Amino acid sequence: MSNDENKLSAKERFKIPTQKMIEQDPTERAKNFTQVNLGYTEELAVQEALRCIQCPKPACVPGCPVGIDIPAFIDLIAKRDFLGSAKKLKEATSLPAICGRVCPQEKQCQGPCVVGKKAPPVAIGHLERFAADYEIEHAGDEKPELPITTGKKAAIVGAGPGGLAAAGELAKLGHKVTIFEALHKAGGVLQYGIPQFRLPKEIVQIEIDALKKLGVEIVLNALVGKFKSIDQLLEDGFDSVFIASGAGLPNFMGIPGENLNGVYSGNEFLTRSNLMKAYLFPQYDTPIVKGKNFAVIGGGDTAMDAVRTAKRLGAERAVIIYRRSFTEMPARAEEKHHAEEEGIEFMTLVNPIRFIGDDSGWVKQMECLKMELGEPDASGRRRPIPVEGSNFILDVDAVVIAVGNSANPLLTKATPDMKVNKWGNIEADSETQATNKPGVYAGGDIVRGGATVILAMGDGKKAARAMHEYMMK
Numbered sequence: 001m002s003n004d005e006n007k008l009s010a011k012e013r014f015k016i017p018t019q020k021m022i023e024q025d026p027t028e029r030a031k032n033f034t035q036v037n038l039g040y041t042e043e044l045a046v047q048e049a050l051r052c053i054q055c056p057k058p059a060c061v062p063g064c065p066v067g068i069d070i071p072a073f074i075d076l077i078a079k080r081d082f083l084g085s086a087k088k089l090k091e092a093t094s095l096p097a098i099c100g101r102v103c104p105q106e107k108q109c110q111g112p113c114v115v116g117k118k119a120p121p122v123a124i125g126h127l128e129r130f131a132a133d134y135e136i137e138h139a140g141d142e143k144p145e146l147p148i149t150t151g152k153k154a155a156i157v158g159a160g161p162g163g164l165a166a167a168g169e170l171a172k173l174g175h176k177v178t179i180f181e182a183l184h185k186a187g188g189v190l191q192y193g194i195p196q197f198r199l200p201k202e203i204v205q206i207e208i209d210a211l212k213k214l215g216v217e218i219v220l221n222a223l224v225g226k227f228k229s230i231d232q233l234l235e236d237g238f239d240s241v242f243i244a245s246g247a248g249l250p251n252f253m254g255i256p257g258e259n260l261n262g263v264y265s266g267n268e269f270l271t272r273s274n275l276m277k278a279y280l281f282p283q284y285d286t287p288i289v290k291g292k293n294f295a296v297i298g299g300g301d302t303a304m305d306a307v308r309t310a311k312r313l314g315a316e317r318a319v320i321i322y323r324r325s326f327t328e329m330p331a332r333a334e335e336k337h338h339a340e341e342e343g344i345e346f347m348t349l350v351n352p353i354r355f356i357g358d359d360s361g362w363v364k365q366m367e368c369l370k371m372e373l374g375e376p377d378a379s380g381r382r383r384p385i386p387v388e389g390s391n392f393i394l395d396v397d398a399v400v401i402a403v404g405n406s407a408n409p410l411l412t413k414a415t416p417d418m419k420v421n422k423w424g425n426i427e428a429d430s431e432t433q434a435t436n437k438p439g440v441y442a443g444g445d446i447v448r449g450g451a452t453v454i455l456a457m458g459d460g461k462k463a464a465r466a467m468h469e470y471m472m473k
């Protein structure tokens with residue numbers, strides 16, 4: 001930072017325009033799977049960092065579920081100490097390159113940012129990504145300082161963001177950590193759900209390798225509840241267990257025709273494309289439905305990822321069907337914006353009531369009803385009400401249903417003394433993540449239902465602290 005920049009007053013900082021991240025051109029990127037956002041240059045990052053007025057009581061920090069010291073990491077960018085900034089981030093989060101790409105910042109840290117009252121808020125997520133990427137590109141292959149070992153062993157079920165965050169914290173506290181992951185790759189939704197164009201898998205792997213350097217062991221293809229129960233893990237000598245098995249069971253709509261060929265769940269469609277690499281055809285020949293008239297039902301991140309994947313796989317018409325309005329869609333604001341730019345069509349205030357098949361059992365049409373918005377429901381969003389007699393038919397040749405996920409019952413059924421709520425989510429203490437079983441903790445989507453990466457990570461961190469206390473007693 002030059003001396004002049006150092007002396008900028010808050011008023012002068014307010015005058016610096018927000019710095020836009022470089023992006024791939026929408027018409028080009030709608031045909032490929034490489035990253036949409038290309039990142040900040042050093043100059044752009046410094047200019048954006050200078051927009052932060054370094055509030056004495058920063059409104060952004062309480063919005064961050066893992067409590068990143070936001071003004072401090074931004075100030076280090078403004079002072080061009082990029083590696084120092086990444087180090088500051090890592091004090092609070094083990095996955096900054098991921099969070100910088102996928103967190104819904106507008107609902108979390110950036111929402112209450114003071115600058116946002118008069119101008120666009122400081123782009124905290126973009127800056128987080130910049131510092132984390134800079135470290136990946138410029139830091140040497142240093143071995144992390146390992147703490148003195150405690151001799152205690154912790155088991156983690158699930159290698160998604162919740163499990164990975166807990167593993168990082170526990171390893172830093174000196175415990176031997178083993179993660180058991182059902183799939184053949186670690187990362188959870190980061191690996192099988194979120195597409196390459198939003199979160200390159202190389203980034204996920206780098207963050208996982210960093211945990212391995214801390215001594216974390218990851219056992220793949222290990223479905224807990226089948227190969228071992230939670231009680232068996234404790235009998236085997238693990239002093240404590242953290243369950244972060246996610247909410248991987250897709251919800252369906254319960255309408256006629258859902259089992260027609262060409263109708264997928266969001267999870268199946270995205271797993272085929274991402275984890276099983278169907279998007280890399282012909283290098284990988286994983287079968288995947290490639291409709292010309294492709295409809296995706298839902299308005300969350302899964303729906304947005306599915307429809308943009310369908311477009312990239314060659315759909316001529318890729319349409320989001322959502323029963324509320326555009327404003328109520330829960331997907332990240334940036335994803336909705338990017339989808340619009342890429343030519344995704346949004347059919348809002350519309351709900352399908354049945355799928356219609358051809359003679360060979362393939363979906364060919366959808367009957368839909370128009371909706372209008374009534375009073376807010378329990379979620380705070382206005383309730384969609386069907387408009388009587390507004391039925392219409394839409395031609396489709398592929399459909400993805402992305403209307404939320406529920407807890408996978410396998411693990412909880414294999415642990416009958418574990419307390420679960422009526423939706424099958426594990427009941428855990430909100431401060432410690434402790435379950436009703438001594439030594440067993442749970443967090444992330446298996447407790448909350450489908451939520452966010454950073455909330456799962458926050459739970460992982462809380463659980464790690466409580467597990468440490470429990471194991472050291």
Ligand SMILES: Cc1cc2nc3c(=O)[nH]c(=O)nc-3n(C[C@H](O)[C@H](O)[C@H](O)COP(=O)(O)OP(=O)(O)OC[C@H]3O[C@@H](n4cnc5c(N)ncnc54)[C@H](O)[C@@H]3O)c2cc1C
Pocket residue numbers: 102103104157158159160161162163180181182183186187188189190193194222223224225244245246247248270301302305332408410411443444445446450451452453454456
């Ligand atoms: C397509 C999609 C896009 C999303 N986009 C975003 C986004 O942009 N931003 C955001 O913040 N959130 C997003 N989310 C939500 C976010 O990914 C989840 O809230 C988060 O991943 C939850 O983390 P988790 O660790 O609890 O579970 P998961 O990420 O689901 O990981 C759970 C892991 O446990 C494994 N597992 C399950 N059962 C067992 C078992 N019995 N034994 C061993 N292993 C088991 C699973 O294979 C999986 O790897 C998205 C979700 C989806 C589906």
Ligand code: SF4
Pocket residue numbers: 051052053054055058059060061070071112113114115122124
């Ligand atoms: S609220 Fe905004 S301006 Fe204030 S410290 Fe946080 S990022 Fe900077």
